[in-house]
Amino acid sequence: MCENGSVFVNGLEAKPAKEVKLGDHITLNFPSRIIDLEVLSGFSMISRKILPEELYRVVSETRIPSGGDLWSENLS
Numbered sequence: 001m002c003e004n005g006s007v008f009v010n011g012l013e014a015k016p017a018k019e020v021k022l023g024d025h026i027t028l029n030f031p032s033r034i035i036d037l038e039v040l041s042g043f044s045m046i047s048r049k050i051l052p053e054e055l056y057r058v059v060s061e062t063r064i065p066s067g068g069d070l071w072s073e074n075l076s
Contacts, residue, residue: 001028025059034062 001007002016008027009018020026026037036059041050 006030026056032064032066034060034064036060 002014002018005013006029007014007018008029009020009024011025011027014026020039022039022041024039026039028035028037037056038059039056041055
């Protein structure tokens with residue numbers, strides 16, 4: 001995803017090796033939705049099995065409507 005320019009950290013396009021830290025905001029741009037995350041834990045400090053809920057929280061998720069659904073359009 002980073003190679004496609006679909007990942008942003010604190011508003012800047014991220015490279016695959018970008019390190020994230022506590023408080024960073026990550027935006028993931030998918031074709032059908034945009035997800036904004038907040039980092040809750042530093043990844044370099046993990047020494048035990050940890051749940052995803054402890055690493056980040058979803059701030060928002062926005063669905064992008066597809067433009068090809070003719071059934072929902074009013075064609076009259």
